[in-house]
Amino acid sequence: MSTLGDQARTQAEDQLEPRVGPLPDGEPHFHPYHHPAAGWGAAKSVTKFLVREGALMDGPRAIMKMNHENGGFDCPGCAWPDDTKGLKLDICENGIKHVTWEMTHKRADRELFARHTVGEMSEWSDFKLEDQGRLTEPMVYDPDTDHYVPITWHDAFELVGRTLRELDDPNQASFYTSGRLGNEATFLYQLMARELGTNNLPDCSNMCHEASGRALQASLGTGKGTVDLKDWDATDALFILGVNVASNAPRMLTALAEAFHRGAQIVHVNPLVEAGATRTIIPHDFLDMATFHSTRTSTMNLQVRVGGDMALLRGMAKAVLEQAKTDPRALDQEFIDRHTQGFQEYRELCEATSWDELERQSGLSRSDILKAARVYTDADRSIVSWCLGVSQHEHGVDTVREIVNLLLLRGNLGREGAGPSPVRGHSNVQGNRTCGIDHRPTEEFLDRLAEVCDIDPPREHGLDTVGTVQAMQRGEIKVFVGMGGNFALAVPDSAYSYEAIRSCDLTVQVSTKLNRSHLVHGKQALILPCLGRTEKDHQRCGDQATSVEDSMSMVHLSEGMRRPASRHLLSEPAVIAGMARAALPDSATPWEWYIEDYDRIRDTMAHVLDGFEDFNRRVRLPLGFRIKQPARELVFLTPSGRAEFSHAPLPDVVPEPGMLALGTMRSHDQWNTTIYSENDRYRGIKNLRTLVFMNEDDMRERGISEFDPVDIVSTARDGTHRSLEGYLAIPYDMPRGCAAGYMPEMNVLVALCDYSRQSDQPIMKHVNVAITPAT
Ligand SMILES: Nc1nc2c(c(=O)[nH]1)N[C@H]1C(S)=C(S)[C@@H](COP(=O)(O)OP(=O)(O)OC[C@H]3O[C@@H](n4cnc5c(=O)[nH]c(N)nc54)[C@H](O)[C@@H]3O)O[C@H]1N2
Ligand SMILES: Nc1nc2c(c(=O)[nH]1)N[C@H]1C(S)=C(S)[C@@H](COP(=O)(O)OP(=O)(O)OC[C@H]3O[C@@H](n4cnc5c(=O)[nH]c(N)nc54)[C@H](O)[C@@H]3O)O[C@H]1N2
Ligand SMILES: [Mo]
Numbered sequence: 001m002s003t004l005g006d007q008a009r010t011q012a013e014d015q016l017e018p019r020v021g022p023l024p025d026g027e028p029h030f031h032p033y034h035h036p037a038a039g040w041g042a043a044k045s046v047t048k049f050l051v052r053e054g055a056l057m058d059g060p061r062a063i064m065k066m067n068h069e070n071g072g073f074d075c076p077g078c079a080w081p082d083d084t085k086g087l088k089l090d091i092c093e094n095g096i097k098h099v100t101w102e103m104t105h106k107r108a109d110r111e112l113f114a115r116h117t118v119g120e121m122s123e124w125s126d127f128k129l130e131d132q133g134r135l136t137e138p139m140v141y142d143p144d145t146d147h148y149v150p151i152t153w154h155d156a157f158e159l160v161g162r163t164l165r166e167l168d169d170p171n172q173a174s175f176y177t178s179g180r181l182g183n184e185a186t187f188l189y190q191l192m193a194r195e196l197g198t199n200n201l202p203d204c205s206n207m208c209h210e211a212s213g214r215a216l217q218a219s220l221g222t223g224k225g226t227v228d229l230k231d232w233d234a235t236d237a238l239f240i241l242g243v244n245v246a247s248n249a250p251r252m253l254t255a256l257a258e259a260f261h262r263g264a265q266i267v268h269v270n271p272l273v274e275a276g277a278t279r280t281i282i283p284h285d286f287l288d289m290a291t292f293h294s295t296r297t298s299t300m301n302l303q304v305r306v307g308g309d310m311a312l313l314r315g316m317a318k319a320v321l322e323q324a325k326t327d328p329r330a331l332d333q334e335f336i337d338r339h340t341q342g343f344q345e346y347r348e349l350c351e352a353t354s355w356d357e358l359e360r361q362s363g364l365s366r367s368d369i370l371k372a373a374r375v376y377t378d379a380d381r382s383i384v385s386w387c388l389g390v391s392q393h394e395h396g397v398d399t400v401r402e403i404v405n406l407l408l409l410r411g412n413l414g415r416e417g418a419g420p421s422p423v424r425g426h427s428n429v430q431g432n433r434t435c436g437i438d439h440r441p442t443e444e445f446l447d448r449l450a451e452v453c454d455i456d457p458p459r460e461h462g463l464d465t466v467g468t469v470q471a472m473q474r475g476e477i478k479v480f481v482g483m484g485g486n487f488a489l490a491v492p493d494s495a496y497s498y499e500a501i502r503s504c505d506l507t508v509q510v511s512t513k514l515n516r517s518h519l520v521h522g523k524q525a526l527i528l529p530c531l532g533r534t535e536k537d538h539q540r541c542g543d544q545a546t547s548v549e550d551s552m553s554m555v556h557l558s559e560g561m562r563r564p565a566s567r568h569l570l571s572e573p574a575v576i577a578g579m580a581r582a583a584l585p586d587s588a589t590p591w592e593w594y595i596e597d598y599d600r601i602r603d604t605m606a607h608v609l610d611g612f613e614d615f616n617r618r619v620r621l622p623l624g625f626r627i628k629q630p631a632r633e634l635v636f637l638t639p640s641g642r643a644e645f646s647h648a649p650l651p652d653v654v655p656e657p658g659m660l661a662l663g664t665m666r667s668h669d670q671w672n673t674t675i676y677s678e679n680d681r682y683r684g685i686k687n688l689r690t691l692v693f694m695n696e697d698d699m700r701e702r703g704i705s706e707f708d709p710v711d712i713v714s715t716a717r718d719g720t721h722r723s724l725e726g727y728l729a730i731p732y733d734m735p736r737g738c739a740a741g742y743m744p745e746m747n748v749l750v751a752l753c754d755y756s757r758q759s760d761q762p763i764m765k766h767v768n769v770a771i772t773p774a775t
Helices: 004-020 040-052 058-063 093-103 110-115 118-122 126-130 153-165 183-196 210-220 229-234 251-262 286-291 309-326 333-339 343-352 355-362 366-378 396-409 429-434 443-453 465-473 494-502 572-583 591-596 598-608 696-701
Strands: 139-142 147-150 173-177 237-241 265-269 279-281 300-302 382-386 419-422 479-483 506-511 524-529 546-549 554-558 660-665 691-694 709-715 721-731 738-742 767-773
Touching: 040 093, 110 147, 139 153, 153 479, 153 506, 153 524, 153 572, 173 183, 173 465, 183 429, 183 443, 183 546, 183 572, 183 598, 210 396, 210 419, 229 251, 229 419, 237 251, 237 366, 251 265, 251 279, 265 366, 300 366, 309 343, 309 355, 309 366, 309 396, 333 396, 355 366, 382 396, 396 419, 429 546, 443 598, 465 494, 479 572, 506 572, 572 591, 591 598, 691 696, 696 721
Parallel strands: 173 479, 237 265, 237 382, 265 300, 382 419, 479 506, 506 524, 660 738, 691 721
Antiparallel strands: 139 147, 139 524, 546 554, 660 767, 691 738, 709 721, 709 767
């Protein structure tokens, strides 16, 4: 419940709202952005946001506690590792926005739910839903009145427990994780699911980097990147594929600027030249800020066609092999002979692929591909980094494996400054997988879990994200638990997925803010509000910290410091323990005892998880500890015991005549399904999300001018169509045949059946669409 003080603050904020809030009625603007990334534009945007959320006073204090080696909390914004050189302000614009979003003084309390029916709230925008503020107490859906009404924690757990106990088969339940969940909660969550008897553990990774994990596992036997920040500091060449750095991993800008100062080459591969691939003002360099001095973050930009990365990589490999005919140093033959398998076949495949085909599929000229290859062969040490532009494709696994192929040719593995470096999304998505969120767990993991936790885990594989929605459609999933995230909005095929979710008997969302997934619910529904990462987690044995793992396998503690948004909130581990006890009344797992002191959970984890020996001591070291990467030590846990070249055929990614390949992506002012405003500063957009970026010639050919309303119709693999109407066309510097627009709105266009047969990931970066002037 909100206090008087809260109400007063809310009124004060309301008065500020019109000036600094999103401007839904404002005129859409488009003016191409020509300034460096970060700097004062970012500072201004942060200030506006702090004012809007009423956090001008405590926002800055919290920010000083972010990403520090000694204490403080881990920024929930992204998975970029913390600075290792004692940086005092290791922060970015979007991280600050994300933290402040959690710290808002607004409350979505019982009065809000009493005032509005679910039907009414369903009409609100996603921005407006989250803008109601933090959830304050457990709520249950009342179908008679169409309202959410308060429920005690005890009764809420009983409802979950009873419904789970009454299932005919534990596989009728599915337990989703969004990548924010700390490691200790993660471990308890998967333990609960497996003790119940299911491996139905879908997670956001199924839509994100599943392809990267599978590819790295197949090629190297280590399903993660092998490099760390020290390698980034030492490398001669960085290849950055399919990442919008300035918006989605802004702390990488500092690493890029430093690399540029050192004289390293930085090649960006992206259909769009994003702001982070031009110049940046380093935000924590006060001299830079004061003098507007900016540093380049790129030495070459290759505007590949959507899905064309694999052709570029193969072209580079072909060029390396050609160069090696006269210059043997282009290849590291000794490394290839000692550590790899399948080189000869790969060489033949590269030789057999024609330049014509490589140019057509990549959308790049042969001379550009040769230039990129020359950067690669001139560098002693290279790192290839990538994100969703590579992974969210039908051939995401093959493309990541092609990245590894290229790295292997010059022995860019297992030494300083070299290797594969995927940029993960959610701040602990990598830790979730490490700690057991996996619908396809290994036998070794299950054996260890069985032995240490004395349970009998199911051996049959479970459902992932797409599989869960499909099973809901078939009526096979009755209970859905969302541990964070916004499942309904994040998954593809919105209309069909909503229908599927509504068919469940019970949906449970453990959340911090109101979102679409609370309104698209099962016949019974619960909202269980939890502590955020910035908040104090007080348990019987004292204040608790949880651990997280970043993109570069560093595990460290995160401890909240703020007063919880409401005294009724529980921590995520406590919510899980409450559900587990209610569902498994006779369980021998000491759920309540674990919650008193998270060290106890960590002690158990130390016995189950590889690389977590002595967990409690090592996680308290100043920067935490790094999980060992066998491939980094040139130990390959593959069938051959060597790093394996892959030999996949080049996919055909050129759209059919009249069609375009549309990628769905984030704006600068959003965090996945959380929309901060309708602006996308670095792409020059104001007050508009219902847009589609197109190549100017593609527009002209269709008789479309800037800001013309258009209809977008997608064609799925099964021949069905989906559409969005009245989107506004924006001419943008991008290759012909490509188009782009924002997620999650464009999930309407992504068919559920259009998932990659290699990774099972929805194909969110290559939707086949026709775009025509609006009818
Ligand atoms: N502020 C902020 N930070 C975030 C997030 C957020 O929403 N907001 N989300 C987090 C999460 S979960 C994730 S997974 C990451 C996502 O980080 P990104 O991967 O940067 O996410 P997207 O916005 O989807 O942008 C993908 C980029 O790929 C490019 N692209 C599209 N198709 C292709 C292609 O075929 N080839 C290549 N080479 N490029 C292509 C697009 O132009 C765009 O620049 O960011 C994380 N960090
Ligand atoms: N078309 C299209 N769709 C996509 C993508 C795309 O590129 N294109 N990207 C995909 C990717 S990469 C991802 S990772 C998914 C993201 O999918 P999700 O992870 O499911 O979604 P988020 O938007 O990150 O979740 C936001 C919600 O998390 C809750 N939350 C925030 N902090 C906390 C916390 O500390 N604890 C708890 N319990 N809850 C919290 C809040 O209620 C908030 O509303 O979306 C995917 N969907
Ligand atoms: Mo993600």
